[in-house]
Amino acid sequence: METIPYTVTPREDTGLINAKLGIWLFLASEVMLFGGLFSAYIFLRLGAVSWPEGSSILNVPIGTFNTLVLIGSSVTMVLSWAALAEKRFDRFRLYLGLTMLLSLLFLVVKGFEYSEKFSHHLYPASSSFMAIYFTLTGLHALHIIGGLVVNGYLWGPGSKMWASDPERFTNRVEIAGLYWHFVDLVWIFLFPVLYLL
Amino acid sequence: MAEVHGEQSFWRKYIFSIDHKIIGIQYGITALFFLLFGFILMMIMRWQLAYPEQPVPIIGWLLGEEGILLPEVYNSLGAMHGTIMVFLGIVPLSVGAFGNYFVPLQIGAPDMTFPKLNMASYWFYFLGGIVMLASFFVPGGAANSGWTSYPPLAVIATMGQTMWLVGMVFLITSSLLGAVNFITTIIQLRVKGLTWMRLPFFVWSQLVTAFLLLLAFPPLEAAGVMQLMDRLAGTSFFLPSGLVVSGQVLEVTGGGSPLLWQHLFWFLAHPEVYVLILPAMGIVAEVLATNIRKPLWGYRAMVYSAVFLGFMSFIVWAHHMFLTGMGTTLSGFFQTTTMIISIPSVIILTAFLLSLWGGSIRFTTPMLFALGFIPMFGLGGLTGLPLGLAPADIHLHDTYYVIAHFHYMVAPGTIFALFAGVYHWFPKITGRRMNETLGKIHFWGSFVCMNGIFMPMFAQGMAGISRRLWDGGISYQFAQDAGVLWSNELISISAWVLFLFQIPFVYNLIRSIKGGEIVDDNPWEATTLEWAAPSPPPHGNFTEPLTVYRPAYEYSVPGAVKDFLPQHQPEEG
Amino acid sequence: MTSASSELDTHTRTYLAVFGALAILTVVTVTVGYLSLPVGAAIVVALSIASLKGALVASFFMHLISEQKSILWLLLLTLGLLLVLIFILIIAFYDHAGTIIVT
Numbered sequence: 001m002e003t004i005p006y007t008v009t010p011r012e013d014t015g016l017i018n019a020k021l022g023i024w025l026f027l028a029s030e031v032m033l034f035g036g037l038f039s040a041y042i043f044l045r046l047g048a049v050s051w052p053e054g055s056s057i058l059n060v061p062i063g064t065f066n067t068l069v070l071i072g073s074s075v076t077m078v079l080s081w082a083a084l085a086e087k088r089f090d091r092f093r094l095y096l097g098l099t100m101l102l103s104l105l106f107l108v109v110k111g112f113e114y115s116e117k118f119s120h121h122l123y124p125a126s127s128s129f130m131a132i133y134f135t136l137t138g139l140h141a142l143h144i145i146g147g148l149v150v151n152g153y154l155w156g157p158g159s160k161m162w163a164s165d166p167e168r169f170t171n172r173v174e175i176a177g178l179y180w181h182f183v184d185l186v187w188i189f190l191f192p193v194l195y196l197l
Numbered sequence: 198m199a200e201v202h203g204e205q206s207f208w209r210k211y212i213f214s215i216d217h218k219i220i221g222i223q224y225g226i227t228a229l230f231f232l233l234f235g236f237i238l239m240m241i242m243r244w245q246l247a248y249p250e251q252p253v254p255i256i257g258w259l260l261g262e263e264g265i266l267l268p269e270v271y272n273s274l275g276a277m278h279g280t281i282m283v284f285l286g287i288v289p290l291s292v293g294a295f296g297n298y299f300v301p302l303q304i305g306a307p308d309m310t311f312p313k314l315n316m317a318s319y320w321f322y323f324l325g326g327i328v329m330l331a332s333f334f335v336p337g338g339a340a341n342s343g344w345t346s347y348p349p350l351a352v353i354a355t356m357g358q359t360m361w362l363v364g365m366v367f368l369i370t371s372s373l374l375g376a377v378n379f380i381t382t383i384i385q386l387r388v389k390g391l392t393w394m395r396l397p398f399f400v401w402s403q404l405v406t407a408f409l410l411l412l413a414f415p416p417l418e419a420a421g422v423m424q425l426m427d428r429l430a431g432t433s434f435f436l437p438s439g440l441v442v443s444g445q446v447l448e449v450t451g452g453g454s455p456l457l458w459q460h461l462f463w464f465l466a467h468p469e470v471y472v473l474i475l476p477a478m479g480i481v482a483e484v485l486a487t488n489i490r491k492p493l494w495g496y497r498a499m500v501y502s503a504v505f506l507g508f509m510s511f512i513v514w515a516h517h518m519f520l521t522g523m524g525t526t527l528s529g530f531f532q533t534t535t536m537i538i539s540i541p542s543v544i545i546l547t548a549f550l551l552s553l554w555g556g557s558i559r560f561t562t563p564m565l566f567a568l569g570f571i572p573m574f575g576l577g578g579l580t581g582l583p584l585g586l587a588p589a590d591i592h593l594h595d596t597y598y599v600i601a602h603f604h605y606m607v608a609p610g611t612i613f614a615l616f617a618g619v620y621h622w623f624p625k626i627t628g629r630r631m632n633e634t635l636g637k638i639h640f641w642g643s644f645v646c647m648n649g650i651f652m653p654m655f656a657q658g659m660a661g662i663s664r665r666l667w668d669g670g671i672s673y674q675f676a677q678d679a680g681v682l683w684s685n686e687l688i689s690i691s692a693w694v695l696f697l698f699q700i701p702f703v704y705n706l707i708r709s710i711k712g713g714e715i716v717d718d719n720p721w722e723a724t725t726l727e728w729a730a731p732s733p734p735p736h737g738n739f740t741e742p743l744t745v746y747r748p749a750y751e752y753s754v755p756g757a758v759k760d761f762l763p764q765h766q767p768e769e770g
Numbered sequence: 771m772t773s774a775s776s777e778l779d780t781h782t783r784t785y786l787a788v789f790g791a792l793a794i795l796t797v798v799t800v801t802v803g804y805l806s807l808p809v810g811a812a813i814v815v816a817l818s819i820a821s822l823k824g825a826l827v828a829s830f831f832m833h834l835i836s837e838q839k840s841i842l843w844l845l846l847l848t849l850g851l852l853l854v855l856i857f858i859l860i861i862a863f864y865d866h867a868g869t870i871i872v873t
């Protein structure tokens with residue numbers, strides 16, 4: 001019969017397009033995923049005989065820098081979508097490119113932090129703190145990599161859709177943006193919890 | 198975007214298909230295979246329980262020297278039986294297969310909202326299944342720490358446990374993709390006129406189920422990642438300090454908590470039991486409504502109950518943990534919520550029972566299975582209540598009583614509902630009906646055997662027999678005088694005979710695909726939308742646009758010409 | 771046309787303002803971290819600031835302020851369930867029979 005409706009125009013009674021609802025559902029499950037780890041952190045910390053202050057092990061200035069990098073990438077992400085809404089494809093590419101560069105920078109800094117820890121013989125097995133630190137930041141880094149792949153696709157091969165179906169492409173960028181802001185949001189919580197408390 | 202039929206290659210059409218119906222069938226075949234496989238595992242275990250340490254016939258050569266089932270293998274079989282039945286058998290069959298095939302049809306949609314995700318969901322499931330199967334061949338065999346994978350045991354177990362965790366990550370991914378797809382489909386793709394209170398109950402049950410899968414699974418995924426870290430990276434999320442194994446203090450960082458795993462596991466696994474039962478209730482509702490020829494009694498109450506069940510199932514989980522030394526505040530809370538959650542279950546059960554009242558019942562095979570479901574589910578639910586009260590649970594926990602409780606829910610409960618679904622919807626999938634005589638043999642045989650298996654387990658459990666041991670351990674000695682040990686043989690024989698009674702089913706299923714009686718598009722004279730599509734429905738499902746005019750179950754409407762008014766049929770003149 | 775693009779300019783300005791607020795809050799939370807407050811107070815402050823930042827990201831970058839109510843309900847449901855998990859874990863830690871021996 002027909003193709004699947006509401007891929008571009010919202011359904012009247014729900015006011016949503018399919019992908020928008022889908023990504024929010026996915027993000028809800030992600031909240032529970034990170035939330036599960038977070039609750040584990042609380043439980044273990046409560047039961048611990050002693051728990052180190054994050055700043056005594058982790059490098060706060062570097063963490064602060066990385067936080068700003070990630071927040072910056074969120075801004076460029078939302079700007080790239082705004083550029084599409086304005087029909088400025090060149091700007092879209094610029095901003096999305098910046099987003100990817102910033103996320104790469106984040107990963108490089110993170111890798112540097114990791115290797116520094118390893119060089120001090122701090123591994124996941126070293127303590128409960130290190131275990132939860134590596135697990136949470138590692139999972140977060142995987143999410144960054146996932147976002148990079150998606151954004152890279154939209155920047156490169158996927159952007160062909162702009163010529164054929166601009167509205168749908170704009171929606172795609174918005175959806176990718178929602179995911180990206182969520183990854184940023186997770187970090188906003190991870191940073192104080194791990195580095196400052 | 199006109200799809201060109203005929204020109205799709207075999208691979209696109211049947212293997213990497215994005216049509217929800219093909220994916221549903223793929224799910225169905227794979228899940229039936231796993232159900233059979235899981236069943237075989239337990240039939241082997243039952244040999245050891247009935248005839249301890251005697252060589253296992255037929256497949257004994259697989260088990261090594263002398264064909265005796267060794268304790269470690271027994272443990273593997275037990276863990277994998279549970280895992281396979283729950284995660285690879287029942288859920289994929291009730292959600293992946295029936296949900297996928299019939300939710301879009303029942304809401305008048307051309308497909309799921311995200312067909313490619315749907316395909317990905319199946320293939321993640323498939324991969325997860327392969328990993329689980331492969332784990333039987335790694336050193337030390339498959340996972341052997343129970344389907345619950347409690348640490349510390351699971352953390353120090355053999356390599357099969359790692360495979361189990363990896364397989365679970367695949368399965369969780371699969372069910373997340375599926376859940377997102379189901380919820381968006383049901384919310385977005387309902388056809389014109391199909392308001393919430395006109396949805397078939399089956400669709401409601403799938404909606405609630407999808408929410409449970411979406412929000413309860415991720416914490417288990419988190420826990421799974423942590424257990425993987427414990428096993429592979431040497432962390433101690435779940436290992437306490439000073440843990441002693443075989444008289445030796447374990448060399449670990451320590452500082453972890455085994456209880457943390459239990460909490461995160463049951464945070465999923467209690468909602469998971471409702472994932473096991475809700476779609477089954479949905480199927481039973483459809484089959485009942487069709488075969489009693491009158492509207493379901495209390496449709497609204499059923500819907501509200503299902504939604505309430507969904508909410509409540511998130512706050513009862515620690516009733517599985519009464520024996521972990523929890524304090525009275527916490528256990529009081531969970532006892533209370535557990536008693537509360539049984540209310541909506543009872544409402545749904547009552548609605549089923551009262552629906553029968555005054556109906557002109559057609560005793561077809563699917564109806565027999567649906568009718569069988571009702572008392573079996575009732576028994577399972579009633580016997581759950583003592584488990585939900587700590588004073589009784591302290592005695593019954595970890596005995597065969599628990600096994601009996603939940604198997605009454607899932608075996609003669611959910612599995613009967615699934616059989617009902619197969620017989621009920623087979624004509625839609627193939628355009629042919631399955632053989633009734635064979636179906637009735639299948640039903641009556643299964644009904645008797647199921648009770649033969651699980652009824653004695655209540656007595657065994659009350660006599661204190663442990664549910665986990667290869668040789669019963671000391672619990673056998675304590676139960677000597679209770680006169681329950683003889684029933685081990687009865688249980689095992691019932692299980693094997695149950696297997697024999699599945700042969701007519703499998704034969705019937707395969708033979709009817711080509712040789713079943715040809716029927717029209719609506720052989721049961723049912724009202725819901727799937728029967729408005731041709732059998733089998735073409736790609737895109739419906740030949741003309743539909744509008745819905747009325748609630749789901751308008752049977753025997755006074756003054757109407759026929760005894761059923763399909764949802765999509767305009768008012769007659 | 772002009773009015774449309776100026777509307778977009780205000781959008782851009784909002785985004786940049788949010789970025790400024792987030793940056794300032796980041797600096798604030800780090801500074802507070804150096805004050806070495808008592809643990810309880812530190813947790814409250816750090817988590818409040820993080821929640822505020824999170825709310826900013828969600829409201830403006832993710833447009834939650836102008837999003838359908840159904841999405842909000844979904845998120846509230848999720849957060850509610852998460853809080854249940856966290857609180858019960860905390861209660862489970864304090865409410866147990868017997869004593870836990872820590873070595």
Ligand code: HEM
Pocket residue numbers: 345470471473474516517535536538539542577578579581582583584585586590593594595599602603606607611
């Ligand atoms: C009527 C409401 C129900 C109540 C009050 C109830 C109560 C309980 C309780 C308290 C336990 C823990 C027993 C123990 O380990 O000591 C339990 C176990 C179990 N229940 Fe239920 N239950 C109910 C419904 C269901 C349903 C609908 C299903 C699934 C279809 C189900 C499946 C299970 C399973 C699989 C277990 C065992 C898990 C394990 O330890 O391996 N229950 N039930």
Ligand SMILES: [Cu+2]
Pocket residue numbers: 466467470513514516517
């Ligand atoms: Cu439960």
